[in-house]
Amino acid sequence: MFDSTMFDAFISGLLLVLNPTTLPMLFVGVFVGFWVGILPGLGGPVTMALMLPFIFDMKPVEAFAFLLGMFAVTSTTGDITSILFGVPGEPDSAAVILDGHPMAKNGETGRALSAALMSSLVGAIVGAVILALIIPIVRPVVLALGSPEYFALAFLGIAFVASLSGGNILKGVLAAGVGLLIGMIGLDPQSGSPRYTFGKLELWNGVGLVPIAVGLFAIPEILELWVKGSSIAERRVGKLGGVWQGVVDTFVHWKLTLRGSAIGTLLGIIPGLGAAASQWVAYAHAVQSAEDKSRFGKGDVRGVLAPGACNNSRLGGALVPTIAFGLPASTSMAILLGAFQIKGLVPGPDMLTTKLDITFSLVWLIVLSNIITVAMCYLLLNQLVKITYVRGALLIPTLLLLVFFGAYADSNSLFDLGVALIFGIIGLVMVYLGWQRPPLILGLVLGPLIEKNLSISYGRYEFAFLSRPLVIVIIVATLLVTFYPLIQSAIDRRRGIKRHERVATEV
């Protein structure tokens, strides 16, 4: 399984990362990630979307070093504001507040921050190791699948993301459907004739992923940043002590840290489950596995270690379906898949055969970026805290510039500025009405893959490809994932009505 080809690719991946042009990109990504992770109002996915335009001129590994370096940092530094001020710097840093913030109030700020940092590093390394070990296992599975299975898997991925990321599943699936429809705009890949271009030459190349992503995600966030006003630090934090104790805690409770890491990696593999769920699973496990539960919620370091390890191990797990099957496990992975597209890489068999070195470079990037991040955090902890005093309003012009500059840089076209603005408005409407935005991006990213696989499948088998056993299994699973929650909620509503009627007659 782990033969010499694998080993060669494993070492090649490391050499690609240690390249003199790749390492600086990693540092730049980590630097950007520091600011994003610490400042509430922006998320990792939003920043990844904003940074997409900057990867066009980079080599693939440089681009991933930049993006993954940034992403790997955001979960780690998001814990800093959670602990200091009870404000999650990232959505997946919320669970750390429960015990991290009370620890800070009890004068154990340094200990809490250090525990979060060190457990994050352990989690990231565990996630990367598991990713490296899973690759040889999943490779034969990937190679055994054909275009019919990949076609069906894409719909399963959409169904998972729509159903498990919260909100109304029908809206989620529809949002993905809209993304798929938008992905059809442009020249038909088979006949070369314009399709859904409304007579506009600018649409012959399709609607760019970058303008849509930056508009859809960033504009609503910018608006929310302004509406909520500056919400970061309102008080000064004194000198941080007990830092070494936090490091010791991580290794004293090493089993819990490892279990938190395993939870994050395994749940990270499931598309759509997201950080919001996995951090709470890790926290709940820490509580339930403890003999003495009395201090949880009041400043127990174990309440910091488990979610801290879980958040950073998720990336390793999330990369498995993304690289192997082209199924993004989260919004960030959907945007990363967009980066794959931009760099001309296709997830699936290629990434586990001819491009295996790039795949292993991702493993090394996760490890290195987290080592660099944690080392820098320890060195600059007091200075990092000062970043939290930056007023949110000062960010807004920079963010708007990144939105419009990023949209324009995609193809040097003012038309894309309009696209970003229109999708910004659509994003605002979606947020207002409770529609999920990630499935739309997912549909847009998966659209070309679905189209390619459908065309190949039909060309080889006509409609007989739908009768392949695995395709049937995947389609049934997709229908179950999509419709089961709808049927269940209809049944629950009917039971609720009947119960209400029964109570009413009894009264």
Add this chain to the structure above:
Amino acid sequence: MLQRKFEIVFSAAIVMMAAYWVWEARNLPPRVQLVPWTIGLPVLALSVMQLVASVRSLRAPAVAGNTGADVLPSTGGLDLSSADAVAATATAELAVAEPEVAPEVARQRGLQMFIWILGFFAAIMLLGFRVGAPVATFLFLHLASHERVKLSLTFAFVTYAFLLAADLSHSVTLSTGMIAQSLEMESFDAYLINPIVRLIRGY
């Protein structure tokens, strides 16, 4: 109620989009019709379902909004019975702890920011990136955010420097804006920057 009406309009828009996609594909060759119909028909069906659900919800009574305090368990503290329970009670507690913005203030600020976003867009379209973005940055920071002139100017200058560097490095060719293009000018700042660039390159 307004939200539900918007929901109907949005759902109807998706129905129309899907219907148009399916209708337009009718003239394509059979092999080429495959993808638009494979995706368009299910999307059309689902969007009609969503539209029906939206219309039905218009008739349903409005549900009173839950405050964080309403969903806290009566026993107080965290419910540790399951991961879901932990998440529910913990997020409820966090929601209570987070300061809320009054709805009227939120609406006003939201509208204000939306207008500034449109203004930023208009500034770049009309004046180009190198002039429009710094001008919009200065105006936003000074007028909307009430920052000091010095700070606003600093941010505007940094914005200009970034865009100038991007333009001169040829990594991207920035638009000079519709006004400069219609006046057949190179850009508004060309008369200032070009001599400096020529001087530097001359050395």
